[in-house]
Amino acid sequence: MGNPEVQHRPLTPEEEARRRKRSIAIALALGAWVLLFFVLTIVKLGPQILSRPM
Amino acid sequence: MTSLTNSIGPDVPAPALSAAGGDVPDYFALLKPRVMVLVIFTALVGMVVSQGHVQPAIGAISLLAIAIGAGASGCLNMWWDADIDAVMSRTAKRPIPAGKITSEEALGFGLFLSVASVVVLGLAANLLAAALLAFTIVFYAVVYSMWLKRATAQNIVIGGAAGALPPVIGQAVVTGSVGIESLILFAIIFIWTPPHFWALALIKADEYARAGIPMMPNVAGPASTRRQIVWYSLFLAPLGLVPVALGFGGLLYAVIGLVGGVGMIAFSIRVLRNRHGEAEKRAAMGMFGFSILYLFALFSALLAEQSFGLFRPVLG
Numbered sequence: 001m002g003n004p005e006v007q008h009r010p011l012t013p014e015e016e017a018r019r020r021k022r023s024i025a026i027a028l029a030l031g032a033w034v035l036l037f038f039v040l041t042i043v044k045l046g047p048q049i050l051s052r053p054m
Numbered sequence: 055m056t057s058l059t060n061s062i063g064p065d066v067p068a069p070a071l072s073a074a075g076g077d078v079p080d081y082f083a084l085l086k087p088r089v090m091v092l093v094i095f096t097a098l099v100g101m102v103v104s105q106g107h108v109q110p111a112i113g114a115i116s117l118l119a120i121a122i123g124a125g126a127s128g129c130l131n132m133w134w135d136a137d138i139d140a141v142m143s144r145t146a147k148r149p150i151p152a153g154k155i156t157s158e159e160a161l162g163f164g165l166f167l168s169v170a171s172v173v174v175l176g177l178a179a180n181l182l183a184a185a186l187l188a189f190t191i192v193f194y195a196v197v198y199s200m201w202l203k204r205a206t207a208q209n210i211v212i213g214g215a216a217g218a219l220p221p222v223i224g225q226a227v228v229t230g231s232v233g234i235e236s237l238i239l240f241a242i243i244f245i246w247t248p249p250h251f252w253a254l255a256l257i258k259a260d261e262y263a264r265a266g267i268p269m270m271p272n273v274a275g276p277a278s279t280r281r282q283i284v285w286y287s288l289f290l291a292p293l294g295l296v297p298v299a300l301g302f303g304g305l306l307y308a309v310i311g312l313v314g315g316v317g318m319i320a321f322s323i324r325v326l327r328n329r330h331g332e333a334e335k336r337a338a339m340g341m342f343g344f345s346i347l348y349l350f351a352l353f354s355a356l357l358a359e360q361s362f363g364l365f366r367p368v369l370g
Contacts, residue, residue, distance in 0.1 A: 018077050025078045033170075036115060040178055043111045 085125030100224025129164035214247030291315030
């Protein structure tokens with residue numbers, strides 16, 4: 001819930017472009033974070049990842 | 055003793071901040087990228103001088119975590135020091151005093167990266183490395199930034215421990231323990247830090263005084279600071295050769311350590327002798343620049359010897 005007394009103004013095109021760039025950077029960082037944990041899991045477990053009890 | 059808290063504090067409102075927040079490079083600047091490069095470099099040397107083996111992927115992920123942890127502590131430092139950064143020419147253009155990022159954003163960013171880097175290092179390497187990284191972040195952000203920096207002229211002497219720890223973390227990643235090799239590298243960076251920063255502080259004494267930071271030239275005076283720079287350099291030069299005596303520094307390292315050590319002493323004596331005007335400035339900047347070259351050359355020599363087969367034993 002936002003404060004009803006706060007006046008919001010529309011972002012300028014320059015501000016919107018900046019926010020869009022920041023959103024893309026966050027998405028890329030999130031992807032890198034997932035990839036990092038994937039690589040870490042594979043490297044740590046190695047071939048054993050396929051030899052688990054059914 | 056000055057107050058433990060900063061006069062304006064992290065609550066200082068950022069001037070004319072845009073509703074859209076900061077740009078991506080502004081967030082990157084919060085991490086002090088040049089310091090991150092130095093941290094990666096020294097941690098890597100700590101890894102290669104260690105008697106052990108680590109999988110390349112684990113080593114790379116660990117280095118990334120160490121670098122991000124260092125960046126996070128730099129971010130928390132900028133959050134806390136926004137008030138004094140604003141009154142110093144060297145730091146006034148940093149994202150918070152420049153009004154590009156709010157204090158709250160910087161705090162959240164720094165805390166998140168601190169926790170994330172420690173967790174990743176713990177999962178990738180081991181608990182000791184993660185604990186050392188956490189200690190480094192807390193020491194730099196809390197002990198140095200929030201306490202020592204504004205409280206004592208020994209700020210960068212004690213605070214230098216944070217900058218000296220990356221080789222120790224590097225060795226912990228590889229071996230799961232801390233050995234004499236990384237402790238010697240820690241000692242070299244630790245003793246190198248005061249003469250390096252005090253050379254800059256001699257020139258920027260007015261700015262530090264305006265910001266209320268008790269740097270050595272402002273507290274003990276320029277003459278005492280110059281003498282201390284010489285003493286530290288006299289101690290650093292032989293300390294820089296200890297890796298040769300312990301057998302993990304070879305002939306290349308010995309030559310660079312010897313020439314560099316003599317250079318450090320020579321530049322420090324130049325600082326001691328040139329006390330006025332343009333000559334004083336040139337001597338101090340010479341010391342500052344050469345000290346960077348010296349440390350970089352020492353660590354590069356170790357890296358080259360251990361990684362490219364250039365190691366030739368000096369003793370035995």
